[in-house]
Amino acid sequence: MTHNIYVYILLSGLVSYMIRVLPLTLIRRPITNTWFRSFLYYVPYATLAVMTFPAILYAAESPWAGLAALIAGGVLGLKGRSLPEVAAVCCVTVFLLELILVHS
């Protein structure tokens, strides 16, 4: 570790707050630029998709359990189930599959 953990924490916290406080305090009117609005609209989906796959395969002990969690979470997500519900089903899927797949 050559970098100070608290500097990382401080910087990320500052950025997180700035992103939220600047629009709320400075922008009184909505952003009108269509491309920029659209860009901001698509950003969360792109970011979260990039971070989810293939990382979910390597999160658990067994990649197959991770794949099963992706499928189970994918089906429930498409059905519009709630956030804790989808997260819980992913966890249970991995737990049950690893009882068979992983021998510890």
Next chain:
Amino acid sequence: MMQKTSFRNGIQDGLPIGLGYAAVSFSLGIAMRTAGMTWYQGFLLSLVNLASAGQYAGLQVIAADAAYLEIVLVTLVANARYLLMSTALSQKFSQKTPYFHRFFVSYAVTDELFGIAVRQNGFLDPFYYYGAMSMAVPGWCIGTALGIIAGNILPVRIVSALSVALYGMFLAIILPPARNDRAVAAVVCAGFLLSWASGHIPFLSTMTAGTKTILLTILIAGTAAALRPHTEDDHDA
């Protein structure tokens, strides 16, 4: 008092959010522990960020011991959606609401709190928001600290199972709109594919996870915005 009622309503709506946050941040805590963070560092990171994706992306930078600039950029990109949410929330404030409330409410603009705030009829009472925050913020921070501490004690099987909770949450955020909006569906598919492919492309595979996330997000969201501009009358938040 109106404010008391609003605060109590906020607590009511914030309670399930706080519980959900605790579960998800617990799994984030496990990842932080793997990266070598202590429980109070994790608590602090959660307290100042209050952002699942942003913290997860930031954690990748911390784990890689990468440049400070990278955590700034990656937090900016992973949390960029809050720019839009804060902008939308600024429209929910009455002119009569004292201005300083905006500084406190903006601290806790998250997907879920934003979700319940815009569902309120008429203008937003900041005390409703504070009530919800009083449940969500401790849930998120304490969950993180517990994840770091208990990640040590829990059996490997349980830790392994909990490790996917965060991804489950991501799926729950990106997939419901993907069903109704084909452009979002295309963005999600492109994200999955390019993220996977970039691990196998010689130049891209040497990039840190944070840089990869930034570049792919700008590429995919930028292209989607150019090809399929998102118009106001769509189901927008």
